[in-house]
Amino acid sequence: MYKQVLKAQWLAARLPVVLLAVLAFALPLLTVTSGSGLANAPVERVGQWLFAAQQVGVLIPGLALLAGLLLGIGAWAPDHAAKHVYALALPIPRSMFVLLRFAAGATLLAIPVVTLGVGAIVATLSVSLPDGVHAYPLQLTARFAMAALVCFAIFFAISIATKRAALATLGVICGVLLADAVLASLSIKDAASVTASVFYLLTNWPGPLSILMGRWALFDV
């Protein structure tokens, strides 16, 4: 059953998957476009190169978000188009079908993760690093996998959510923004921003989006 679901999902999402795989392979290589022979380079150049590596690193969580978005929404696109007739016709419980869809989506997600890993290894092998600077291809790939998975889970759940759940989510977001607007209109001194607090909670450990933050540089001290 998993194989059939995976095949159906691949057919529906192969174009975005291939696009994501190409991007994932290219991003780590961008890091080394500004030079590769650094072992005996002037220290100032190494500093600039590290800075450039960090700038490229910023794009990687963006790619994880894009991968999660495309595959999370793509996982349910054929079902939405066919009004879920195929799913209802299957002799399995709904929870099992959701699990199969999730597993198939996560498997497809592994393709850009692997290509990013390959790109990171190729980039690492192509550069001679000076003392004190190290490459982190495995850590970067694992972090990218986790970030892509969390984004995939979010968009996967949003895509299959009921209207009530979608409205509830929208309501919470609007509520937070409204609370901020009210606090701002009351001009309360030292009042904390609700939006900022929520954002902080989400993006700092153990917040679920904390994986998207932090450092993403392939080369670092």
Added chain:
Amino acid sequence: MCRIAVSALALAAMLAGPRAEAQGVRAGAARVRTLAARAESLEAQIVRQDSLAKRRRYDDLRARRFTAGEVTVLVPAVVGEATGQHIADGAKRYLDTLGAVAPSFVASLVAVAYLSAGWDSVLRAEGLAARTRIMADIPAQPDSFADGWSVAARVVRAYVETLDPAWRSWVPLDLGLGFMKGRDDVAAVRELAAGDTRAGTECLGGRAAACRSWLGFDREANPYTARYTPAEIRNIVSRRMVEYLDVSAQQCVRGSDDACLQYARMGGVSAVPAGLASVRSVLRAIRVLHGAEALRRAFADTSGAIGQRLARGAGIGEDSLVTEWRAWLLTGGGRPRVSASARDAMPVLLFGGLLLFAAARSGRWR
């Protein structure tokens, strides 16, 4: 304006004189008297107005006391209640953030705005006469943008003046009060990566002894020969406008090693190869990693070299301290390099599982 009017009236009175004579002595004399009386009245009015304005100005500048914790500030009354308190609170916040200055020292001072008037009587009346007075640059305007930074800076400067000569020659005058996250980090990394000295280059590469030398941690009988080579001094001097410098600087650039060392010893080159941004970053790193108490302990310590004092204050070895600082600086404030640990994975798996559970429990076709 009033003075011009008085002069005009007096002139008019003088002009009116001959006219009155022509028209009749009595009428003219009466008019002169009237005008003279008016002029006198105006003069009195001017004096009254002047004294009133002076009085008002004095009242505006009269010192008012504001306190926030150990910080006491006297600011001109015109600054207003809210801004005055804001300045005191801001100064306290800056000093708390810096953490290097002992609260008991802050409590022994009173900061007085340069423009405030009658502060001596306020100090006596408020029982603050025994405190050391420091003058601070606080604008005498209501709703000014002053946020207490200048008060905090003066307190810090007063504190630095109490430190022993070894500290005074090493620390920046603001003790890192002006350290701006991001901007100073970048400046410190740039200083380290500039490659002016071999010590700096090796420190960037991770050699603790080189970092100690670069930061001027060790006590040296001759810091210039221990921390620089003549070629490094020459390299530093040659980037300056040598033609305006001392003759030893010019000889140094022309290739004389002795002249380079002589120029450096004369104060032409800093005894500590690291710049102020890097020294500030060391203080900031200790504050962040070991707490304000570590800095206070270090500043209270007067035995041994700077590195030993800082290490004793932080409670770790000197090499550990420089290694810690280097990692803290190069990773942008101690943020770890790219990581993918179980700690990172835990929220991802929990949240992913939760969303999967929610998706399986409810759906559009249920």
